[in-house]
Each structure stands twice: as structure tokens, then as C-alpha cells.
Amino acid sequence: xxxxxxxxxxxxxxxxxxxxxxxxxxxxxxxxxxxxxxxxxxxxxxxxxxxxxxxxxxxxxxxxxxxxxxxxxxxxxxxxxxxxxxxxxxxxxxxxxxxxxxxxxxxxxxxxxxxxxxxxxxxxxxxxxxxxxxxxxxxxxxxxxxxxxxxxxxxxxxxxxxxxxxxxxxxxxxxxxxxxxxxxxxxxxxxxxxxxxxxxxxxxxxxxxxxxxxxxxxxxxxxxxxxxxxxxxxxxxxxxxxxxxxxxxxxxxxxxxxxxxxxxxxxxxxxxxxxxxxxxxxxxxxxxxxxxxxxxxxxxxxxx
Numbered sequence: 125x126x127x128x129x130x131x132x133x134x135x136x137x138x139x140x141x142x143x144x145x146x147x148x149x150x151x152x153x154x155x156x157x158x159x160x161x162x163x164x165x166x167x168x169x170x171x172x173x174x175x176x177x178x179x180x181x182x183x184x185x186x187x188x189x190x191x192x193x194x195x196x197x198x199x200x201x202x203x204x205x206x207x208x209x210x211x212x213x214x215x216x217x218x219x220x221x222x223x224x225x226x227x228x229x230x231x232x233x234x235x236x237x238x239x240x241x242x243x244x245x246x247x248x249x250x251x252x253x254x255x256x257x258x259x260x261x262x263x264x265x266x267x268x269x270x271x272x273x274x275x276x277x278x279x280x281x282x283x284x285x286x287x288x289x290x291x292x293x294x295x296x297x298x299x300x301x302x303x304x305x306x307x308x309x310x311x312x313x314x315x316x317x318x319x320x321x322x323x324x325x326x327x328x329x330x331x332x333x334x335x336x337x338x339x340x341x342x343x344x345x346x347x348x349x350x351x352x353x354x355x356x357x358x359x360x361x362x363x364x365x366x367x368x369x370x371x372x373x374x375x376x377x378x379x380x381x382x383x384x385x386x387x388x389x390x391x392x393x394x395x396x397x398x399x400x401x402x403x404x405x406x407x408x409x410x411x412x413x414x415x416x417x418x419x420x421x422x423x424x425x426x427x428x
Contacts, residue, residue, distance in 0.1 A: 132400060143405075146214055146230070150410035153223025154418070158299070161415055164285050164292035165299075169220045170408055172394035173277035178212070179345060180365040181273035186341045187328040187376055188265045190255040193245035196337050198257075219299050221411035231302045238263075246332065260306065267300040267308055268318055275312065276368045280387055281394055323372060330376040342377055357393045364390040 130140035159165040168174075185191045218230035241257035255262065275292055278285065285292050289312040300308030309315040322328045331338045350358050363386040366379045374381065 132397060141404075144214075146218060146226075147407055147410055149226055150217070150221050150407055151413040151417075153225055153414055155223050155225070156415060156418060157221065157223050157411070158227055158302070159220055159295060161412065162286065164287055164295040165220050166408065167285055168274055168278045168282065168292050168296075169216060170406070171278050171282035172398045173281035174274060175394060175397060176281065176361050176365045176368070176390065177274040177277035179362055180277060180368055181270050182345060183342065183365060183369065183377055183379075184269040184273055184373065185266055186338050187330070187373060188262065188269075188322070189245045189247065189329065189337075190253070190259065190262045191265055192337050192341065193243055193255055194241045194257045194262070195341065197243045198241045217407045219302065221407050223414065227302065235303070246335070250332070258304075260304065263303050264300070264305045264308070265322070267303060267305050268315060271296050271300075271309070272315055272319060273368075275315070277365075280364075280368055281391060323376075328373070328376065330378060338376075339378060342379060357397075360386060360390055360393055 186195070215230055215234050219227040222230070235258065238257035242255065244252050244254050247253055257263075271293060274296075275289055278292075279289070290310070293312055293315050294310045297305075297308035297310060309318055319328075346359075346362055348358065363382040363384070366374060366377075367381050367386050369377070369379075371381075
């Protein structure tokens, strides 16, 4: 289990012990953060379904040509897939479990990078549009795709969410506002309506004539450069991510649902991963050290 834990933590946190400086900082700070201990966001993001949700979110995000252009033009996901993964995980963990100061600092780091990410892409009608990763519509899409994927995967592999699905969408909307999303969805129904509206207006799309960007991302996500047992486990998780995506979006991505019971089979893989990660401290354990210290000094409220 210790060897598996090290491999998982290297992929997720960029550190075989799971304790890079930004994880240790979760124990620091003088406030309780933006999210309540054991609340909806804590519960969903601590679940093993997040291992599938990350794959699913990247697939869904690829359906917006602006978001896809930013990945294609600027991301080093082909050269350093684990580095890109750990960078995304870092933001999620810091915002979910960190103090407000740490969450805002981490969001600022991501925002500074986004301001450099600019370029052009073709819309569904063939016209050329300029983009910046900090554009409100792109930031909103990334938030929506993330929320939808983490919720869907928790519903498939996790337990009850305190307050239910709507509570998670409403809770994680705080992260959307941190990223300057003006009106993040507040309910599961509103979340799904926003996604369907983008599809109905052909803003979300697959490749058009002469393009292969969506297909390239799908191909890479299907078979990243993992080896040994991790490669086998990952392929199962990829198939499970595809299985949770509704059919209209699978068609745009050019993927098919596996005939195998991959969602059931993934429970075994996720259970093994949970045992491995549970053999040592996790991010929320460091956050709880901060909360216990603050409880000793006196109560501090959680921002609404």
C-alpha cells in the first residue's frame, strides 16, 4: 500500500509523501476558510470519485472551443501530464481546505497564468474569435464543467452529500465567485440547464472540418503515459468517466460507452486507492489541524 500511495500522491500532489509546501500550509492560517468542515464541498472533494471526475471534467471542458484552444496552445499536458494534473489538484485542495488567505493566494496564482493565455479559435460557423483564458464565458464554463463532473462522479461512487446535490452546487459556487464567475449556478437543475443551453446553441461542439483538437485530447486522455498496474486502472477509470457523460456529449467527443460494467468495476479500483491514501495523512487532516487550533483560540465564522 505504501508504494501505491506514493505513486498516487506523486500524480495528484507532485510529491510521493503528499506533503508539498502548499499541503503543509493547510494547517496554517487564522480563519476557517470558505468551506465548512465536513460540508458539501469537503465531502465531495474527499471522495474517491474525484479520481474519475478529473478525467471527466477535462473531457467536458474540451467541448468548448475557447477552453480547448487554451489547452492546445498553452498547456504542457503532453510533455508533463502529471505536472498539469498536480497543478489543478493544488488549486482544488487549497480552495476547498485552506484558509481564505491561502485560497485567495492560490486563485491569484492561477489568475495570473490565465491572463497570459490568449489566442484565436474557430467557432461552429467557421468564424475566428479571439480568446483569453480570463474571459468570463470561459471561466464560467470551466467552473460549470468542473462542478458537473465532480457532482456526477460523487453520485456514482460516493456517499450522501450533506444537504444533497443542490447544497454542493451552491457551496462550490463560492469557488466560482473567487474565479470571477458572476452568477454561478445554485442548484443541480440550473447546472444541467446551463450545460444543455450551451449545447443547444452549438457553443459546445466536437471537431469541425480540418480540426482534430477534440480528438487529440480524447486520444491523449484515453492513453496517457502511465505504465504497469496504473495504466490498467487508469483505462478503467477513463471508461467510467465516459460512462457518466450523457449521450449527446459523448457523440460530440466521439466516444462510446463501454459495454462492460465499468462503473461497478471502478468501485474496486477506487476502494484500493482509498485504502492506500488512507494509510497516511490527507489534505483534510492538515486542514483539521488548523481548525482545531482555531477552536482552541476561539470560534471563527465561515464566509457565506
